[in-house]
Amino acid sequence: MSLNEKNTREQWGSKIGFVLAAAGSAVGLGNIWKFPFMAGQNGGGAFVLLYFAILFVVGFTLMMAELVVGRHTQLSPVGAYKKLRKKWAWVGGLGVLAGFLILSFYSVVGGWVIRYIVKAVTGSFNITDPEVLGGLFVNFITNPTQPLIYHAIFMILTLGIVIGGVSGGIEKYSKILMPSLFVMMILIMFRSLTLPNAIEGVKFMLVPDFSKINGSVFLSALGQVFFSLSLGMGAMITYGSYLGKDENIIDSSVQIPLLDTAIALIAGLAVLPAVFSFGFDPAGGPGLLFITLPAVFAQMPLGSIFGLLFFVLVLFAALTSSISLLEVCVSYTVDEWKWNRKTASIGLGLIIFIMGIPSSLGLGTWSHIKLIKGLDIFDSVDFVASNVLLPLGGMLLCIFIGWVWGLDNAYKEVTNDGKLKFPLMRVWGFLIKYVAPVAIFIVFIQGTGIYQWVVNLFK
Ligand code: PFF
Numbered sequence: 472m473s474l475n476e477k478n479t480r481e482q483w484g485s486k487i488g489f490v491l492a493a494a495g496s497a498v499g500l501g502n503i504w505k506f507p508f509m510a511g512q513n514g515g516g517a518f519v520l521l522y523f524a525i526l527f528v529v530g531f532t533l534m535m536a537e538l539v540v541g542r543h544t545q546l547s548p549v550g551a552y553k554k555l556r557k558k559w560a561w562v563g564g565l566g567v568l569a570g571f572l573i574l575s576f577y578s579v580v581g582g583w584v585i586r587y588i589v590k591a592v593t594g595s596f597n598i599t600d601p602e603v604l605g606g607l608f609v610n611f612i613t614n615p616t617q618p619l620i621y622h623a624i625f626m627i628l629t630l631g632i633v634i635g636g637v638s639g640g641i642e643k644y645s646k647i648l649m650p651s652l653f654v655m656m657i658l659i660m661f662r663s664l665t666l667p668n669a670i671e672g673v674k675f676m677l678v679p680d681f682s683k684i685n686g687s688v689f690l691s692a693l694g695q696v697f698f699s700l701s702l703g704m705g706a707m708i709t710y711g712s713y714l715g716k717d718e719n720i721i722d723s724s725v726q727i728p729l730l731d732t733a734i735a736l737i738a739g740l741a742v743l744p745a746v747f748s749f750g751f752d753p754a755g756g757p758g759l760l761f762i763t764l765p766a767v768f769a770q771m772p773l774g775s776i777f778g779l780l781f782f783v784l785v786l787f788a789a790l791t792s793s794i795s796l797l798e799v800c801v802s803y804t805v806d807e808w809k810w811n812r813k814t815a816s817i818g819l820g821l822i823i824f825i826m827g828i829p830s831s832l833g834l835g836t837w838s839h840i841k842l843i844k845g846l847d848i849f850d851s852v853d854f855v856a857s858n859v860l861l862p863l864g865g866m867l868l869c870i871f872i873g874w875v876w877g878l879d880n881a882y883k884e885v886t887n888d889g890k891l892k893f894p895l896m897r898v899w900g901f902l903i904k905y906v907a908p909v910a911i912f913i914v915f916i917q918g919t920g921i922y923q924w925v926v927n928l929f930k
Contacts, residue, residue: 690918
């Protein structure tokens with residue numbers, strides 16, 4: 472890349488614009504849809520506790536690491552690694568692959584959200600019977616064609632925004648909609664918390680049952696931290712690459728994970744108390760949000776308007792995340808293969824849409840197909856992307872910064888060449904170099920069963 476090109480790289484219109492856009496990438500279906508059902512499936516409080524532990528050791532650390540590499544190189548992941556050490560470019564490629572996989576099923580769920588917006592408009596949010604609500608959801612997602620139409624609509628919306636470019640497209644949307652979503656979620660949480668028996672859900676989510684902790688719960692929590700914070704695949708490298716040299720990376724690396732976690736907790740406290748109040752199954756899986764919240768809306772004054780607004784805001788949160796997923800893939804082809812942004816967005820959007828089809832069908836017509844550990848196609852793609860590729864990408868980035876590129880270079884970038892004070896700099900360095908990569912490695916080999924497999928080999 473010539474100096475001239477580098478200087479003309481688009482930058483964020485304002486500091487708050489960047490934080491909102493990066494937070495927009497982080498806050499999405501991962502917080503609102505995935506966190507509550509993952510907590511529900513993995514023992515509630517035990518999962519939440521592990522989530523926090525991993526957030527502190529790995530989450531903040533890697534957020535800063537990705538922003539540092541992105542801003543230093545002003546390039547998307549593959550270009551960034553290539554510029555620093557050519558041999559490491561494949562790690563960036565791994566991230567692009569993860570982006571492809573995640574967006575393929577993310578867009579399917581985004582489509583469900585659009586379907587629920589349509590439902591709200593047509594006034595079907597007055598049912599509280601769990602059987603009926605569950606039946607409606609299952610009927611919809613197991614239908615072979617309907618979800619695909621909505622999946623296509625979601626993908627078209629995503630690529631439409633990505634074609635618009637960085638500050639023009641992304642920033643404009645996040646500024647208004649993120650704060651609205653926050654307020655909306657708090658209102659729904661209050662309604663849910665005041666339902667009869669809601670306290671059971673609160674206890675389930677906040678009181679850890681240590682006997683529930685095992686390798687696979689640990690790995691799920693690890694995968695969830697990566698997924699929710701958009702880490703491990705270079706999304707934050709890409710966003711950091713648009714960040715000006717005098718911005719404060721330290722503040723952003725704390726603010727984004729905190730905001731993201733707050734929203735996940737609020738979503739958990741909106742969904743799980745209602746799950747217990749209405750007698751749903753907390754381990755009900757990906758349908759939990761879509762089955763539970765309509766029941767909550769039915770119990771609210773003006774519930775159908777609330778329901779409509781809620782799903783519209785969730786759609787925007789999902790879009791601010793999906794655009795970052797597509798952006799990783801697009802900026803790779805634009806930076807590395809010199810593709811034109813529009814062609815790249817449309818072409819990649821189409822490929823990812825097609826890749827999402829088996830995930831969607833895997834919940835209905837193809838539900839007999841099990842790929843990994845007895846999981847259907849949808850869950851298998853999620854598992855490979857969230858629990859394998861993202862943690863791997865994160866671990867490799869730690870090793871890269873700690874042992875290859877060097878902490879001194881990273882320190883310089885974090886502190887804007889010594890201009891900013893960062894009292895915890897050495898702690899961060901220690902986490903990057905030793906603690907985070909080892910922690911990820913241990914959780915990974917335990918949770919995937921690799922460790923057990925190796926032990927058995929030597930028995
Ligand atoms: N963090 C997003 C969410 O929680 O919905 C999903 C996501 C976006 C994951 C971007 C990874 C990523 F690079």
